[in-house]
Amino acid sequence: MYHTGDKPGAGNYKCTNCGEVITLDQSSDTLPPCPSCNGTNWVKL
Numbered sequence: 001m002y003h004t005g006d007k008p009g010a011g012n013y014k015c016t017n018c019g020e021v022i023t024l025d026q027s028s029d030t031l032p033p034c035p036s037c038n039g040t041n042w043v044k045l
Contacts (some may be wrong), residue, residue, distance in 0.1 A: 004033050004040040013042040021045065 001016065002008045009027045014020070017039035024031070031042050 002031055002042045002044065004031050004042075006031050006042075008042075008044060012045040014045055015039045016041040016043055 002013065007028060007030050008024070010024050010029070012021055012023050013031060015022075015034040015037065018034060018037040020034050020036040020039075022032070022035070033040055
């Protein structure tokens with residue numbers, strides 16, 4: 001599991017709270033708070 005502020009690498013990540021999927025394009029991108037529910041926990045798809 002990843003958290004807001006982590007830099008887990010490029011890919012798609014799903015919010016564990018609401019299921020919203022976001023995409024990080026670069027390995028230097030940090031995970032934001034979920035844009036839908038403000039959740040902070042993510043899993044890589």
